[in-house]
Amino acid sequence: MDELDRKINSAFPGYAVRKDLVKMVRGNAAVPSYVLEFLLGQNCATDDEAQIAAGVERVKDILAKHYVQRAEAGAVRSDIKQEGYRRVIDKVSVELNTRRDAYEATFENLGITHVLVGADVVKENRRLLVSGVWCIADLTYSANEAKDESPFLLTMLKPIQMAGFDMGEHVRARAAFSAGEWVDVVIRTIGLDPSQLSGREKLYQLTRLVTYCERNYNYVELGPKGTGKSHVFSEFSPHGILISGGEVTPAKLFVNNSTGKIGLVGYWDAVAFDEFAGKNKRPKPDIVDIMKNYMANKSFSRGIEQVTAEASMAFVGNTSHDVGYMVRNSDLFEDLPAMYHDPAFIDRIHAYVPGWEMVIIRGDMFCQGFGLIVDYLAEALRHLRAYDYSNLYAQWFELSDSISTRDRDGVTKTFSGLAKIVFPDKEMSKEECRWLLEAAIEMRERVKDQLYRIDGTFERVEFSYADRQTGEVREVKTLEEAEYAGAYHARDLVAGPPATAAVPPAGEDLFDAREPEVEAFATAPVVAAEGDDEAGADGPALFEGHREFRENQRGASYDTLFGDYLEGAREVRVVDPYVRNFYQCRNLMELLEVVLRRRDFSLPEVRVSLTTAPDEYPGSHQEDYLAQIRDAVAPMGVDFSWEIDRTGTLHARHLYVDDRWDILLDRGLDIYQRFDANDAFCLEASMPEMRRVKQFEVTYLKVGE
Template structure:
């Protein structure tokens, strides 16, 4: 299969050896950045010069505490400085000025400028949505009057000094051809596709010793990567890799680890006029949600009300600001061994914060991941061999979110019984669609997949994920007790 993978995907395959080497873990680089570097420096045998790669990292991947030195070079020394960073752009309605921010270094919009000529050259890359990774080149625009002696008098009304973007080269080194990916994945059996997906996110398929259920439970974590506004809850023992997969694989996601979450941070900050996390990410993960703070009772209840509306239809309102977003929400928590319940009939949500003990809010979560079915991380589960480039794969998953054809196929195949609960139906269909995108991306029409495979890999696991939410709702609220899941059948096409 490996040779076939290299033949079909060529430039999108890299040699990953996380079992043998801790070189990249020492650098603390996310997977997509690591694989970009591997592709840049590896030869055809997967070998690379460690010294050469390390020199590149030191030169072009500055740390946060290097920012003052960079500002000195740009502002005081008058140098142009190039490095890899993620930036986000903004256009001022009143002045028509284009500015940018670099959140990792705390550089705000008000201190920057993108001049018209530069904007014309790089706007196609910078307008692709949210934060964009790339090679930035920074310089300094001196304040007006600087060359003649900048005084209080000359400064009044004059242009202020700003850091300017001189050039920008998009991080992604290749064009994402989604149709090619679909066709190429269709050349593999579903069991092989499962193994390919595991390798793409840094896991060694052989480490599961042929246990398909464990493999599929692990891959369930990828569902919100490919489907818009898919909301999931995962409870798992410590050490199963939740933080890594949700926070390090894709540049389109955001992992919140501890601290306080407010309406301003999540949705919109009226004081700063800046969008919250839901606006610029494919999904947001609350990691170790039991340890997070959501403000006092009043603040928590207000945030819970906003989340309830947002998880239902993607809309939100803060003050007079109204908008719609497409980010999903994933709650991740650790669960003690004695609380794990294979059938889901005990109260597994007891340890969640009060904000997530509302049945109305929990009902908006589409499915539950039984993380205790995922083995604790060990060396045998670390990828060691040729695999899809994580940077390429995360871009593919991001593009799949926009493809509505899979939902049309799901709507055609699933027969919904009369009087089925609307939320149950939508949850099952949404999860089923995500499974179809992930495991059967080559499917273009309903009869491209057998009823047996559709049920086994898409519909049945989706129903089971929703069924656990349904059972927990009955424990939280007597109103939901005894309400069974609808029985969905597959139509003949």
Template sequence: MNDTGMKQTEEYIERLKDAFDEMVVYKDLKNSNFISAFNLPSFMRDWVLKRFQDEDGVIDVEGASDFVKDFIPKKDDWKDILNRIVSYGETVKFLAKISINIDIKTREISFELPDFGLGFKDTIIPHDVWDSYSTDLLKSEENWGIIELSYQYPASPKEHGKIRLVSFQDFCPYTIDLDEYKYARENFSLTEWIDIVLGAIDNNPDGYESLEQKLAVLQRLLPFVEKRVNLLELAPPSTGKSYLFGQISRHGWLVSGKVTRAKLIYDIGKKKDGVVAVRDYVALDEIREAEYMQDAEIQSSLQAIMENGKYRAPDNHEVNVDAGIVFLGNVSSDAMNEYQNMFVELPKPFHQPQFLDRIHGFIKGWDLPRISENIKVCGWALNSEYFATVMHELRSDPTYRAIIDKLIILPKGADTRDTEAVKRICTAYLKLLFPNVRKVNDISSKDFKRFCLKPAMNMRSIIRMQMGYADDKHAGEMIPDFDVEECAE
């Protein structure tokens, strides 16, 4: 392992910059402690780094610090901002995360700034402002952007004043060309590409002992690139689960602690879909201690969502879901063995074969090393937000699944859920490792078997084994061997 960071030659760095241009940034999460102290999301952090570093990656620390201080307020700055708006009538601009609420009864549109505790009841978006910015404000459940705020005085003594949105500028400092990204893959070997992906998610490739360890990390990204991939990972503490699912992509959502059915699935009172309907994945962390996993309605709704991507609420509203459901848990070391019942310590749903069958694959988190300074990226790498956006857009590309359907030969009598699980995971691997593949002959049978099909079968096989431990009638039921059509060699 390398203590100094990524072993990057000048020739490799030049190829990386030629392929991705402005999307390459020098990251040093081991030594750039002043950036970490700002607690910025990865996309904002990388943007600040790029803005204030020279061609050699040297950062103007003072300039970056002043910019963040002036432009990206902390929670402690909120009272001062509020005072300027309310007491002095100022119009204030700054970067923040914003969510929207549309009141069906009153047709009033309001917003919240979750990072500053400003709620819907104290805000308003005038209809002319809404007409101008609604497209950007409705892109996702929460949007980052440059917001401009002012004060709306009460119209009568019986009413309350509110914070008014004046304008909104979606924060996206670049455009994504998916074809260019796919083409860029052809400039690198597979091992180089794996290292590029690891750098994009803030990992130092040279911090890992083997290619197998690196590939074990990348299993976590499968729900980022393919719709409705459901996974379960059990791992020791401090292997980076929460960071990857919670910090890398603004298109996903990490649940750590308590969550209500209304927030997660559907709010009947507000007639509002939950986060499962608006995110690429929902990662449920610390499931062993999660009280909500004891809720029968949450269990049944998650099972329905994992089965067919739909949930019908008691008021007959149908929630349509493309999100993958990812269960994350820490278990004792003596339970980390797929050849025994690993789910003894987990909540009731994980003791039920019908629930487990909807989970496509299992990640052996004990194959990953604990996070250390050696694992933190230190070198030239892809902007994390750029890469996260690419993964988000790859989810909607159907060409990869069409290739998988042609490549995989189905065994006679194969179980439908096994087939779908293997194909879905294979599709995700193809997007992640071989995004340049446009037709069957663009990938060799050898590479497809080793890096897509075999890992998919292994991940699904563990779920099958655990179903047998959960119920004797499933004991000995294993997935068949899938084969591959002959293609390029």
């Protein structure tokens, strides 16, 4: 167990579970993850391996003996009749039969109805009346002649989901964690390893959960296959439903005019449409019209009545082209069915999560440590639906007056949802508030920018906000605009240079609790440069000044960053305290490859030296890696040496080139997001410019003049 494992178990006793155990106990039982995790939380909440193994066997035994498979329901009903008694695990829902003045239960898998339930049981477990609850139940059999009564008698019913929830207790337990730690707890609870996700990827994982804690929230995520877009809607919460295929009738979704029964939006907190994209799909026009009205007004009309509901809607699907193609040739909504590729529908989307920034889920990315049982977090989010956090940012920031009411609603609802998840006690710093606000602005701006491309009646909007204390105005831009500035606003008659925006001051990284030397989530442009490019007498002009790169940007490699400055270099000195682990030493090797490509072969050799800090962890291979680098480049005319600075004062990162340039690197050489360097077919491994980067800054200073 690591420190975060221990904190989770200490702060949430009984609600912590080791996430890798779920696969061990599932077997062929079609039981939702939140049910399995509840059982595991009751039996395996310990760090003792022997007790965990015994607990896993108990859970397996419980499922094997009592879980009702639909295909075996008839045999189980027969066993109850012949044996007179059976304990079962099934999903149970209850309705009040006013004619009998009694509560009646329906067992979903077992296929029996009208089973009498005591009023005291219903009073203690009100969710039985709403969405149904997975339970362990004892049933007996007693034949009777009444047509409307069931021969099955309920003698015991015990929920195996959260039967109750204490919001005050949740807020107090959350206070034991820093913001970054809590984000990692939520990511672990979803089932993923936070150490393998970037800050923006963690943020988007949280945004998927906003549909559960924010009423009438409309969210879309389009991107490549295999990024886990639909996971949180199928496995995370008992309060959400995933509609496969993305198509549904008005009667099922809203109201059945024949029976007057309300549809899915009246029963679920989140209704998600899987595989929503697909130009060949032909949804019925009436459902699109009703959906647009519901998304805008929280109500819909079917028949003669106006009906109000609170369900949030999520639309997830796959894109058929990469983001570069969409930006240059169409728009980011191009894969939607024609009926939904409608400005009126798109304008009602509060947030667009760019699925192409999400990593493809691999087997090694699933969490192996402790997280919360998902049913606990799902209940926390459901309770937070009743609260409004949308104005928390107003004490520090003010949105631009140019942002319309609908855009403002999108920003504030996303901000409110993210704040509920990360800061349920409403206690956040100014910079933490800024991170969430900028993220919310960017996700709504992505929607509005596409409307500008699709419909000529829409005008460009400057998405900015002002600091109430300093008066500073910051403009927020999407990552796509920064990466494809020339093509992003295709309707622009005159294309100007990318706007310059301020970078948030350095501070604790909200989305990465692993180490202090990490990027903060920000929405600065890809390149914000100040300086001059005056040509020198000895060659072409080289940029002098400051550049900023955003997290998840592509196109930055050591060659594009430093190649021109290393052209014909005689001596290169690298100062970076974090050249310790294998991947950091591999980064150094890639820099030396650039030195080799730019070498002046009229010189006998190029001298390259490294000053770094020691790796004090037991079993360190730091000097072994550096020796291997020295031996590899020596035959190619590169004299590589290193010095280990043990004073503990080394911090700033520099790249000195001869006596001409001092290049300041705020992150050193550690600029790349994680990628699979061992995959022979991984483009990022062989093409550094295809890698996504962490947020970093570079300052080019000319020296020796």
